[in-house]
Amino acid sequence: MDIKKALYLEQDATYKYHQVKIYQPGDIYQYDNGEEEKIVFLDKGAALIQAQGRDSDWISHDLVTPKYIISLENMMTNVYVPSYLIYRVKFVETSKMYIVNREYFLNHLYLNPLDFQEFFESLGIKYINKTRMVAVSNERPLIKVANSLFAIIYTLHPKTQIKLCELPSYVTQKFISEYSSTGKARTSEALKLLEIMGIVEQKKPLKINVEKLSSFISDDH
Amino acid sequence: MDIKKALYLEQDATYKYHQVKIYQPGDIYQYDNGEEEKIVFLDKGAALIQAQGRDSDWISHDLVTPKYIISLENMMTNVYVPSYLIYRVKFVETSKMYIVNREYFLNHLYLNPLDFQEFFESLGIKYINKTRMVAVSNERPLIKVANSLFAIIYTLHPKTQIKLCELPSYVTQKFISEYSSTGKARTSEALKLLEIMGIVEQKKPLKINVEKLSSFISDDH
Numbered sequence A, B: 001m002d003i004k005k006a007l008y009l010e011q012d013a014t015y016k017y018h019q020v021k022i023y024q025p026g027d028i029y030q031y032d033n034g035e036e037e038k039i040v041f042l043d044k045g046a047a048l049i050q051a052q053g054r055d056s057d058w059i060s061h062d063l064v065t066p067k068y069i070i071s072l073e074n075m076m077t078n079v080y081v082p083s084y085l086i087y088r089v090k091f092v093e094t095s096k097m098y099i100v101n102r103e104y105f106l107n108h109l110y111l112n113p114l115d116f117q118e119f120f121e122s123l124g125i126k127y128i129n130k131t132r133m134v135a136v137s138n139e140r141p142l143i144k145v146a147n148s149l150f151a152i153i154y155t156l157h158p159k160t161q162i163k164l165c166e167l168p169s170y171v172t173q174k175f176i177s178e179y180s181s182t183g184k185a186r187t188s189e190a191l192k193l194l195e196i197m198g199i200v201e202q203k204k205p206l207k208i209n210v211e212k213l214s215s216f217i218s219d220d221h
Helices: A102-111 A113-135 A141-156 A173-179 A184-196 A210-218 B033-037 B102-111 B113-135 B141-156 B173-179 B184-196 B210-218
Strands: A018-023 A038-044 A047-052 A058-064 A088-091 A095-101 A164-166 A200-202 A207-209 B018-023 B038-044 B047-052 B058-064 B088-091 B095-101 B164-166 B200-202 B207-209
Touching: A038 A102, A058 A088, A058 A141, A058 A173, A058 B113, A095 A102, A102 A113, A102 B113, A113 A141, A113 B058, A113 B102, A113 B113, A141 A173, A141 A184, A141 A210, A173 A184, A184 A200, A207 A210, B038 B102, B058 B088, B058 B141, B058 B173, B095 B102, B102 B113, B113 B141, B141 B173, B141 B184, B141 B210, B173 B184, B184 B200, B207 B210
Parallel strands: none
Antiparallel strands: A018 A095, A038 A095, A047 A058, A047 A088, A164 A207, A200 A207, B018 B095, B038 B095, B047 B058, B047 B088, B164 B207, B200 B207
């Protein structure tokens, strides 16, 4: 999908309907109240979606790459959005972000159903991943961490199930711990066990044997 | 959305591209392998999505009503589907289910972007709910149960935030316990606490003060 072409953004030379912003790793983006009418997504790069935890620290709940709509709540036309949905975007790669007028975005998306399809599928992946994380939420740290590794790999490589995956450096133990809702020490222990099992082939950068991981999380434990 | 109109199903009088099935509460629907090319959704009624737990019992992970695509994996054109995604559908109301040829469904959906939009939003609600359930997965049963009640109400009433909600009889303690990944006894205790707090106004059928519930789950605990 070339979203620039689908949205005819090059014809919007005066930036009446869209903005393009470049962010560096570590940069933060947070909505203003006035941005409710914007649809936000990446064209390049990667970012974490973070919400404030109990101790006012920012917890990473998801990872977004291009084709994911970041401002999901602004896609909602017919339904309301729960008031607890407050988050920020923390960039973990040099990223190119589009902020497009909602009306303009939807009108063009409706004319490009195959692009709409791609956004639908990327949301489907997120739903599948989260449903799985809820399903294993009372399991041992090993199971939670293994499933979160699979979910992160599925987010990054949704098209084909690769055999071996070297994860980007921003997939830290901290991120895995937050994504899987597992404590840091227990996440570290689980990663050690996964190394013994041959699922983690290398620790820095993390290299995962996806075939073994996949068969491990598909077995009943 | 009148999906029959959108899909011109009345013109498919010989049922070449679709089937309509009526189910009663307690009925089960599970895919055959040959049904990979079908898109399945309800036109009327409600059903639980269940997956097998560790002890081979069926655990309810989600609740589907019309406008939710049940066969999410069959919507995936560009991405693969994890092998662990096996589930069945258990009807909890008299339901009318459509099983539509995938190609036929997508071709018509693409011509009806506003219907596509509705399916996108219903998936968005499911993602928002599940993300929230993961976020509270290490909290006390009270918090998990309160959030699951909100998620169930949001699924059933996505258009406007109602003040008071009487839940259907199939929202049992067992379902709340499974949806929130909380043990049965702890779910029962949490519901008692919510009654003392005035959030549960009545137990059978469950009547929820949604205003109080919403402010409770939005506060930091």
